[in-house]
Amino acid sequence: MSRARALWQRVPAPVIDLALVAAAAVDVRLNNWEPTRLELALAAVGCTALAFRRRFPLLVFLLTLPVALMQDVAVAVLAALFTLAERSRNRRLLAVCVALAAVASSTPWPLAEVDRTMTLVFFVYGLATTAAPVLFGQLLQAQRDLARRLAEIEEAREHERTLHAQAVLARERAQLAREMHDVVSHQVSLIAVRAGALQVAARDVDAKEAARTIRSLSVTTLDELRTMVTLLRASGGDATELTPQPTLADLRKLVESSGTHVQLTGELPPTVSTPTQRALYRTVQEALTNVRKHAPGATASVELWQDGEGIGVTVTNTPSTRPSLSLPGSQQGLVGLRERADILHGTLDAGPTTEGGYRVRLRIPLSAD
Known part of the structure; x- marks a missing residue:
């Protein structure tokens, strides 16, 4: 079913419209063997109007009503009703259009003496016939709305998954930053302080130089650690790139x-x-x-x-x-x-x-x- 639908969607819209106009014209010709000039003109207007049903669905439906007067079941009217139902959300308008199409199809043409019983039967039959394309058009509209809603839900879920992943990453980065700040930075600070004390207390020149080197490296390492902690506490976005430290x-x-x-x-x-x-x-x-x-x-x-x-x-x-x-x-x-x-x-x-x-x-x- 999906494959047939995909193939149908590949057909250009103008081709479908021209085919529908041709089908409606053939339908009128088969049901009206000897049309008058007026009937022929009204049928031509109604059938040709189907080419514009996508842009002016209500106007096209009204132009096809004369075709419904000429025959019991008219392709032009049913196609116009389907297009209107597919594109309109006004249920009252659709109900009125169904009633108009049923009245037009049940009214004798040419106008003559009316048999009330048969007219009522034809009217009920016309209601059932014209309601079918309206229901199908509304069903297609609901299907499109549902597909759109499902796509929005899937997009929202994908966004939620992305936010959750970012939140987990941020928590992990914050935990790592706390560990580095509370443990590593503290220990490096102690190394720097002890190395400084050794530098002051040592009498040997080599020992003093070694202590000075240890303290200097510890200070540099501690400063870099603080920079890393700041970066880890960031949100993880593009703004977390390394930036030059102030001087x-x-x-x-x-x-x-x-x-x-x-x-x-x-x-x-x-x-x-x-x-x-x-x-x-x-x-x-x-x-x-x-x-x-x-x-x-x-x-x-x-x-x-x-x-x-x-x-x-x-x-x-x-x-x-x-x-x-x-x-x-x-x-x-x-x-x-x-x-x-x-x-x-x-x-x-x-x-x-x-x-x-x-x-x-x-x-x-x-x-x-």
């Missing part, structure tokens, strides 16, 4: 996009190591974020400096000029900055100033490079 060269852009009036002064040598540059950048980023959150209207200054044995940055802001909103805070930003500073054997000081503002100061010894 001191990105400070000016950070200051300009901070949403706060900030003055950037000072500079550091280009030989500063990558972990140190990231620590300085993250310190400025966290400090400016806190200014924007907790000191609206305040101005800030970012000073990069270098003393005899270390380099650092100081971020100072003035008191707020308008009330701040009560925003939730995890208090983890400064904790993370202190951890970075400890790993690099640096110090982080943060606290209010005498003028009512706030100051964050990071210092990292040159030996950390």
